[in-house]
Amino acid sequence: MKQKVTLKQIAKELDVSISTVSKALKDSAEISLDTRQKVKAFAKLYNYKPNNIALSLKNRKTKTIGVIIPEIVHHFFTTVIGGVEKVANEKGYNVIICSSNNSFDKEVINMEMLASGSADGFILSVAKETQLKKDYHHIEETMNQGMPVVLFDRIIDEVVCDKVIIDDAKGAQTATNHLLSIGCKKIAILTTVDYISVGKLRTNGYLRALRAYDVPEKEEYILKIEDIDNCETEISEFLKDKDIDAVFAVNELFAVAAIKVLNKQGKKVPDDVAVIGFTDGILSKHFIPSLTTISQHGEDMGIRAAKLLIDKLEGDDEVIEEYRTVIIDTSLVQRQSTKKTKE
Amino acid sequence: MKQKVTLKQIAKELDVSISTVSKALKDSAEISLDTRQKVKAFAKLYNYKPNNIALSLKNRKTKTIGVIIPEIVHHFFTTVIGGVEKVANEKGYNVIICSSNNSFDKEVINMEMLASGSADGFILSVAKETQLKKDYHHIEETMNQGMPVVLFDRIIDEVVCDKVIIDDAKGAQTATNHLLSIGCKKIAILTTVDYISVGKLRTNGYLRALRAYDVPEKEEYILKIEDIDNCETEISEFLKDKDIDAVFAVNELFAVAAIKVLNKQGKKVPDDVAVIGFTDGILSKHFIPSLTTISQHGEDMGIRAAKLLIDKLEGDDEVIEEYRTVIIDTSLVQRQSTKKTKE
DNA sequence: TTTCCACACGCAAACGTTTTCGTAAGGTTT
DNA sequence: AAACCTTACGAAAACGTTTGCGTGTGGAAA
Numbered sequence: 001m002k003q004k005v006t007l008k009q010i011a012k013e014l015d016v017s018i019s020t021v022s023k024a025l026k027d028s029a030e031i032s033l034d035t036r037q038k039v040k041a042f043a044k045l046y047n048y049k050p051n052n053i054a055l056s057l058k059n060r061k062t063k064t065i066g067v068i069i070p071e072i073v074h075h076f077f078t079t080v081i082g083g084v085e086k087v088a089n090e091k092g093y094n095v096i097i098c099s100s101n102n103s104f105d106k107e108v109i110n111m112e113m114l115a116s117g118s119a120d121g122f123i124l125s126v127a128k129e130t131q132l133k134k135d136y137h138h139i140e141e142t143m144n145q146g147m148p149v150v151l152f153d154r155i156i157d158e159v160v161c162d163k164v165i166i167d168d169a170k171g172a173q174t175a176t177n178h179l180l181s182i183g184c185k186k187i188a189i190l191t192t193v194d195y196i197s198v199g200k201l202r203t204n205g206y207l208r209a210l211r212a213y214d215v216p217e218k219e220e221y222i223l224k225i226e227d228i229d230n231c232e233t234e235i236s237e238f239l240k241d242k243d244i245d246a247v248f249a250v251n252e253l254f255a256v257a258a259i260k261v262l263n264k265q266g267k268k269v270p271d272d273v274a275v276i277g278f279t280d281g282i283l284s285k286h287f288i289p290s291l292t293t294i295s296q297h298g299e300d301m302g303i304r305a306a307k308l309l310i311d312k313l314e315g316d317d318e319v320i321e322e323y324r325t326v327i328i329d330t331s332l333v334q335r336q337s338t339k340k341t342k343e
Numbered sequence: 344m345k346q347k348v349t350l351k352q353i354a355k356e357l358d359v360s361i362s363t364v365s366k367a368l369k370d371s372a373e374i375s376l377d378t379r380q381k382v383k384a385f386a387k388l389y390n391y392k393p394n395n396i397a398l399s400l401k402n403r404k405t406k407t408i409g410v411i412i413p414e415i416v417h418h419f420f421t422t423v424i425g426g427v428e429k430v431a432n433e434k435g436y437n438v439i440i441c442s443s444n445n446s447f448d449k450e451v452i453n454m455e456m457l458a459s460g461s462a463d464g465f466i467l468s469v470a471k472e473t474q475l476k477k478d479y480h481h482i483e484e485t486m487n488q489g490m491p492v493v494l495f496d497r498i499i500d501e502v503v504c505d506k507v508i509i510d511d512a513k514g515a516q517t518a519t520n521h522l523l524s525i526g527c528k529k530i531a532i533l534t535t536v537d538y539i540s541v542g543k544l545r546t547n548g549y550l551r552a553l554r555a556y557d558v559p560e561k562e563e564y565i566l567k568i569e570d571i572d573n574c575e576t577e578i579s580e581f582l583k584d585k586d587i588d589a590v591f592a593v594n595e596l597f598a599v600a601a602i603k604v605l606n607k608q609g610k611k612v613p614d615d616v617a618v619i620g621f622t623d624g625i626l627s628k629h630f631i632p633s634l635t636t637i638s639q640h641g642e643d644m645g646i647r648a649a650k651l652l653i654d655k656l657e658g659d660d661e662v663i664e665e666y667r668t669v670i671i672d673t674s675l676v677q678r679q680s681t682k683k684t685k686e
Numbered sequence: 687t688t689t690c691c692a693c694a695c696g697c698a699a700a701c702g703t704t705t706t707c708g709t710a711a712g713g714t715t716t
Numbered sequence: 717a718a719a720c721c722t723t724a725c726g727a728a729a730a731c732g733t734t735t736g737c738g739t740g741t742g743g744a745a746a
Contacts, residue, residue, distance in 0.1 A: 004488045007702065007704095008702075023705090050703070054701075097440040106432075116392040118395055282418075282626060287629070288630075350732065375693080397733045
C-alpha cells in the first residue's frame with residue numbers, strides 16, 4: 001500500500017528542491033524546459049495530486065459549500081441540493097451535505113464542525129426545533145466569523161442574510177384561487193401548526209384568497225396537524241361528515257392522506273371533492289389520481305441559493321455588505337385531482 | 344466582521360507563546376493553573392474553535408467519510424445515507440455526500456477531489472455509466488493510496504474490498520415465491536437491461552423461483568426496460584393483450600407504472616393481476632393500492648457500511664487486510680397490491 | 687553561598703502547499 | 717578583464733495545530 005505521493009517525495013527522488021517541483025508542475029517559466037518535463041513525467045507516473053487540505057490551509061479557503069437541511073430523506077430538499085451541486089460544480093466548488101434531522105443540537109454541531117475549516121459558506125434550511133426555540137446564535141456566530149450564509153425555504157426573519165424563498169402565501173393563494181375558479185366554495189385546508197413558518201404562510205394565503213373571492217372563512221374548515229405520522233387519523237376525524245367540495249393540503253402527504261380518507265368516506269376525487277397539494281414530488285406525479293399541486297421549483301431554489309453564496313464568497317466588499325432575498329415563482333401544476341370530469 | 348480567532352492571536356493578546364495556549368486549552372499540567380484559567384476564559388470569550396483543516400493536515404486524517412451515490416434525489420440512497428450518518432456521528436465522523444449523477448466522469452472527479460485530502464475513506468455505490476464502462480481505476484487508485492472503500496448496493500465483483508449488499512436474487516425469489524404462493528402462475532417481470540447488476544440479479548432470482556415451482560419460464564413474460572422515463576409506454580406495449588395474473592417489478596416506479604397500465608386495460612389490481620415491487624419507498628407505502636414489496640432496509644445498509652469503513656479506518660493491520668461482504672436480509676412487506684380480496 | 691530540582695513556559699519541527707526573494711553559475715557586453 | 721545580465725534553481729515563510737524537549741527562574745536543600 002503506497003502512501004500518497006507529495007511534492008517533497010518527488011523532490012527527493014529527482015534531487016531538486018520542493019519549490020522547483022511545485023513550479024515545474026505549474027509550468028513556471030522560471031524552470032528549465034528540461035526539468036519541467038522530467039518533473040511532470042514523474043508526477044504523472046506516481047499519480048501526484050496536490051493535497052487539498054494543505055491548499056485549504058494555505059489559501060484559507062476550502063472551495064467547499066456546506067449545505068445543512070432538516071431531512072435528507074426528503075424529495076424537496078434533495079432537489080434543492082441538486083440545484084446547488086449544479087452551480088457549485090460549475091464554479092469549482094465542492095458540496096458537503098449534512099442533515100440536522102430537525103434537531104437544534106445537531107444543527108449547531110454540524111454548523112460548528114463545518115465552520116471550523118471545512119466550508120467557506122453555508123446554505124441552510126433550519127430545523128423545526130430551531131424555529132421553535134428561536135435560538136439563532138450559531139447562525140449569527142458563523143456570519144460574524146466572516147462566513148456567508150444563505151437561508152432557504154425555512155428561513156428566519158430575524159436573521160439578516162441572503163435568502164431564497166418561495167412566496168408561500170402567494171402560492172397558497174394561487175392554489176386556493178384555482179379551487180375557487182373551478183367552482184368550489186367549501187374549501188378545507190390541511191396545514192401544520194403555526195410555528196412552522198411555511199405552514200403559517202400558506203394558511204394566510206388560503207385566507208387571503210377566500211377573502212378576495214368573498215367566500216366566508218370558517219374555523220371548522222381549518223385543520224392544523226400536529227403529528228405528521230398520524231395525519232390520516234387526524235384528517236379522518238376532521239373530515240367526518242363535513243360538507244366540503246375541496247381540500248387544500250399544504251404538502252403532498254396530507255393531500256394523499258386526504259384522498260384516502262375521502263375515498264373511505266365514499267367520496268370521489270375529483271368528482272365530489274377536489275384536492276390540491278403543495279410541493280411537486282414523486283407522490284404528486286404518480287399517485288392515482290395524480291395531484292394538482294403548487295411546484296416549488298426546488299432545483300431553481302438551489303441554483304439561486306448557490307449563486308448568491310458564491311457571489312458573496314468571491315465578491316468584493318460592496319457585494320458582501322448587501323443582502324438579497326430572492327423569491328422563486330411557484331407555479332400551478334394541473335393534474336387529475338382537481339379536474340372536474342364533467343368539463 | 345471579526346475573523347476567526349487562532350491560537351496565535353490569543354497568544355499575542357495574552358503575551359504568552361502559542362504552545363502555552365494550546366497546552367492550557369488541553370488542561371496540560373505543564374501550565375500553571377492561573378495561566379490555564381486565563382487562557383480558557385479568553386478562548387471562550389472569543390469563541391475559539393480549533394481549525395479542522397490545520398488539524399487534518401497535522402494528523403493526516405480528516406475524520407470524514409466520503410459518500411458517493413448515483414443519485415441524490417432517490418429515496419433508497421437517502422435512507423442509506425441516513426444510516427451512515429447515524430454511525431458516523433456516533434463515532435465522531437463527518438459525512439460528505441456527493442452525487443455522481445450516474446456519470447462516470449463525475450464519479451471520478453468527485454472521488455479524486457475527496458481523496459486528495461477531504462476524506463479518510465469512501466462509501467460508494469457506482470454510477471450506471473461506470474458499470475457499463477467497466478473502468479474502475481479510480482476506485483483501485485484510492486485504495487492503493489491507503490484509503491479504504493466500502494461498496495454498497497451497486498457493487499463491482501472485480502474490485503476487492505468491503506461490500507454491503509442485499510441478496511438481490513434471493514429477494515427477487517422471495518417476491519416471486521410470494522406471487523406463486525397466492526396462486527399466480529403467469530407472472531411477468533419488468534426489469535432493467537442486463538448491465539445494471541441489481542436488475543440482472545433480480546431477474547435471475549425470478550427465474551430461479553419459477554424453476555423451483557416448476558412453472559415454465561417464458562421469454563414473452565420478460566421485459567427489459569431501457570428508458571425509465573418512458574417506461575409506461577414500454578410497459579403498455581408489453582402488457583397489451585397479454586394473459587398474465589401477476590407482475591413482478593424490480594423497482595417502485597415500474598410497479599406503479601404497471602398498475603396504471605393495467606387499470607387502463609381494464610384489469611384490477613390485485614383482483615385480476617397481483618403486483619409486487621422492490622424497494623420500500625414513499626410510493627409503495629402511499630400508493631393506492633399500497634404495494635407489496637421487498638424492503639432493502641437501506642438504513643441498515645448504511646449502518647453496516649459505515650461500521651465496516653470505520654473498523655478499517657481505526658483498525659490495526661490485520662483488520663485492514665481482510666475484506667468482508669455483508670449481506671443484508673431483505674424482507675417481504677405485504678400490502679394491498681397482492682392481496683386476493685376473496686381471502 | 688553553592689547546588690539542585692521543580693515548575694512554568696517557549697522553541698522548533700512537522701503536516702503539504704505556494705510564492706517571494708535571494709543567489710550561484712554562466713554568458714554577454716564594453 | 718571588469719561589470720552586468722540571464723537563467724535556473726533553492727531557501728524560507730506562511731497557513732494553524734500539536735508536542736517533545738530545552739531552558740530560565742525561583743526556592744529549597746546542603
